[in-house]
Structures are given as C-alpha cells and as structure tokens.
Amino acid sequence: MTLTSGTVVTYPSGAVSSRGTVVHVADAGDGRSAVVLDQTAFHPVDTAWPDQPADRGTLRVGAGEFAVVDAVVGATQGDGLLLGPDVPVRTGTEGWTFVVAHIVEDGAAIAAGDTVEVTVDAGYRAALSAGHTACHLASLALDAALAGAWRKQVQTDALGAPAFDALALQESRILPDGSRDVYRIGKSLRRKGFDPEALADLDDLAARISAQLAQWIAAGGAVRIERKGDTLADRRAWVCELPADEARIPCGGTHLASLRELAAATVAFTSTPVEGGFELVMTTTAERA
Structure with missing residues (x-):
C-alpha cells in the first residue's frame, strides 16, 4: 500500500x-x-x-x-x-x-x-460549527477582559491583547452549540506575570465577556476560512470581521459563514483547586439565529 x-x-x-x-x-x-x-x-x-x-x-x-x-x-x-x-x-x-x-x-x-x-449530517455539523465559532470569539473576549491582569509583556492574541487563552489553556472541546475550555492557573502563569486576583469575581468576568460577545454578534461580521491548499495537511485559518479589527486564528475545524448566524453567545465559569493553583473552566453556549 x-x-x-x-x-x-x-x-x-x-x-x-x-x-x-x-x-x-x-x-x-x-x-x-x-x-x-x-x-x-x-x-x-x-x-x-x-x-x-x-x-x-x-x-x-x-x-x-x-x-x-x-x-x-x-x-x-x-x-x-x-x-x-x-x-x-x-x-x-x-x-x-x-x-x-x-x-x-x-x-x-x-x-x-x-x-x-x-x-x-448537516444539522450536527451546523451545531459544531456554531460551537467552534463561538469558542474563538469567547477566547478573544476572555483575553480582552483580562488584559489588565498582566505585569509583564507576553505574547498577544489575534486582536493584540495578552494571550491568556493560549498561555493557560490545557484542553478545549467543541460541543454542539458550545464549547468547554479548561485553563490552569498555577506557578508557571504567575511567573509570566499574570495576577490570579483578576479571577476573583467570576460572575463579573462572565458578564463582561458575554457583553462583549453580544456586541460582536450584533455587528454580524463575515467569517471565512483561509487555506494554503486543498488537502487535509494544508494550513487553514479562521478569519472573522469584528468592529475594531479582523481576527485570524489558525484552525482546522468547521465554522459558520457569518456572525449573523448567531443570535447570542454567553459564557459561565467554574473553578476547582489543584496542586499549585486552580483549574478554571469556561463553558460557552451559542444560540443560533
């Protein structure tokens, strides 16, 4: 063979x-x-x-x-x-x-x-695509909401904010019409300059992120996949038009074609103590239009 x-x-x-x-x-x-x-x-x-x-x-x-x-x-x-x-x-x-x-x-x-x-199965694909698009939006909104929690220069995300999502993410799972992202808040992240006190009020953090998501979704920006070629191995990127800028994130998944296909997206947080810090879970829920 x-x-x-x-x-x-x-x-x-x-x-x-x-x-x-x-x-x-x-x-x-x-x-x-x-x-x-x-x-x-x-x-x-x-x-x-x-x-x-x-x-x-x-x-x-x-x-x-x-x-x-x-x-x-x-x-x-x-x-x-x-x-x-x-x-x-x-x-x-x-x-x-x-x-x-x-x-x-x-x-x-x-x-x-x-x-x-x-x-x-087009219905299942659409649900996963909505969840994946909302996941990217939530990660960008999370980074923006925590931008003031850094005492050192670190890598930035697709919109120029300190990349909390990339630096702390342990696991991400796309769900039908949503996602679940797990972050580790420990010594390594603190050494990079992150202040965990920024996560003291998770309800307030969720409200601020959900408000940002509402603004972006209301703008109804176009979404597209840019690719270097047509094979499975060729690199692809998720590109989304947002009011202030265009976001581009490397991604091999499936997505909606426009934020107009979403009616809303919200996030919620839970945290669990672990050795050396705690684990933060962000659950994103997307509602299709």
Missing part, C-alpha cells in the same frame, strides 16, 4: 456532501474498516488537538449505505497506514502523507476504485 497524495477536503468551504474515489481500505480493528477517499466533505477528529469531534454521516457505495461511526486522521510515510492515536506526528509534518479515514463497521464490500457518495 502506497499513498502518495493526501485527502482533498471540502468541509472548509462548508460542504456537507461530496463524491470521491476509494484509494485504500484498511483494517481499523474490532472488525471495522478505515475507508480512505481521494476527497471528502467529512471532517475527522485530529489526533494532536482533538478539540472538534468528527462529523456524522454515511458513505454510499453502489446500492449499499454505510454509517460512518468515526472519522480520524490517518498518516503514512509510504508504507503502512497509521490511524488516530497511532499517528506519531502532527498533521502537516513534512515527509508524511495525511488522509481522512472514514471508519465503518464492515467495509468488506468496499474496494479501491469504488465511487463513494459522502453525506454529512
């Missing part, structure tokens, strides 16, 4: 259906098969940063329809296909070929050369 070309992906443009040709079928374990196409609208979960879940949907091959139970990134250096957690490098690493592996329960009836109709 030799895969020399990565999968062409059409989901960055919002596509929820596509037609592709099977280039490889691999054993995915537990009786399941990994179906690799030359192109697909199906968004897979990324191994290195699994923030957005895989799409849901089906593959139609001839008269047969196969439910896609998962979709993961696959990678090869020319011989042998590694799937999901077994991929040892980040997507885009030079010298590797990256593909979308559609996992089905039994792919014995699918063979290389077959034409496949891909259908994505």
